[in-house]
Structure formats: structure tokens, C-alpha cells
Amino acid sequence: MRLYGACQKSEESKLFPVEAFGYRRITVERPLRLNYQASPERMARLDDEKPLQKLGAPVQKAILGALSERDPEADICLDKTGNPEPDTGLRDNENVPLGESVFDYFEREVKPHVPDAWIDEEKRDPLDGRIGIVGFEIPFNRHFYQFTPRARWKRSTPTSRPAPTGSSR
Numbered sequence: 001m002r003l004y005g006a007c008q009k010s011e012e013s014k015l016f017p018v019e020a021f022g023y024r025r026i027t028v029e030r031p032l033r034l035n036y037q038a039s040p041e042r043m044a045r046l047d048d049e050k051p052l053q054k055l056g057a058p059v060q061k062a063i064l065g066a067l068s069e070r071d072p073e074a075d076i077c078l079d080k081t082g083n084p085e086p087d088t089g090l091r092d093n094e095n096v097p098l099g100e101s102v103f104d105y106f107e108r109e110v111k112p113h114v115p116d117a118w119i120d121e122e123k124r125d126p127l128d129g130r131i132g133i134v135g136f137e138i139p140f141n142r143h144f145y146q147f148t149p150r151a152r153w154k155r156s157t158p159t160s161r162p163a164p165t166g167s168s169r
Helices: 002-006 040-048 050-054 059-067 102-109 140-144
Strands: 022-029 034-036 068-070 092-097 133-136
Touching (some): 040 059, 059 068
Antiparallel strands (some): 022 092
């Protein structure tokens, strides 16, 4: 308790600003790329689509799902307004440190690896209305763990084994 009350940095006590533990979680989207083919194999998939079995409302989506395959070489699928459709299977999240621009972080950390990605700007924090949901975590290992190498293990037995006696060849 004395360490806490003293509010001084030491080996056992560290002081951090609250922003050091905060982040803004952004959703990173990538475009959906599908190729379509009415091959016998894909036509057979129509039998497996439950909405077609029930003849429900999402029939068109079921047909597209049966006749399409994800293909990184295919053209990007666009919605009715011409915007790329996100591929939910490739959706990812990034924790951007508080105080850093989500766009600067995205350009530096994400774009070099996935150039066709974008930030879902619809996902905003309910309190401040800015892009990304604010969260906090305390990474104890990052701030408090100190690696101590283990002592080398020494063998107490000889490194070579004696040859077996009484060979049965």
C-alpha cells in the first residue's frame, strides 16, 4: 500500500496516462470477389440451399450462393449503388491507440498488406460519434513482464549410449 500511496515509479510500481491503455477498434473490410458458373456441380448445389427447399424470400441470394465461389482473381462485387460489397469472411478488426488518427494507422499498418481494404465508417462509438469503438485493456505482460533466462540444464547421463550386447542377427 505504501508503494501505491507514494505514486512514484519503481520496479514494482509504474505510472501510465489513461490513454496508454485505450484504443479505438475499427472494422477493416475487404471486397467480395466471386466468380459465377452454371456448371453441373454448382447447379447441384441448388438442392442443398435451404431457402430454395422452402421457396422463401431469399431465393435469389441462395441461387447466387450456389453458383458462385470466392475467387481472389474475380472482379469485385458491387452493391446497387456501385460500392464494393464487403466479404464478411475477410472482415477484421484493428485496435488503434487512442490519440492516433485511425486513417493514419490504417494507411501505415493495413494498406501495405491489403491494398483493397477499407474502414467501415458506419461503426462509430456511441459516446463520441467518431469512427471505431473505444475500448481499454491493461496488457500486463507488455508493461510488467521481465524476461529472465533459465539456467541451462545439464545432463547427468552420458551423451552416448553403450552399444547393445548380444546382437541377434
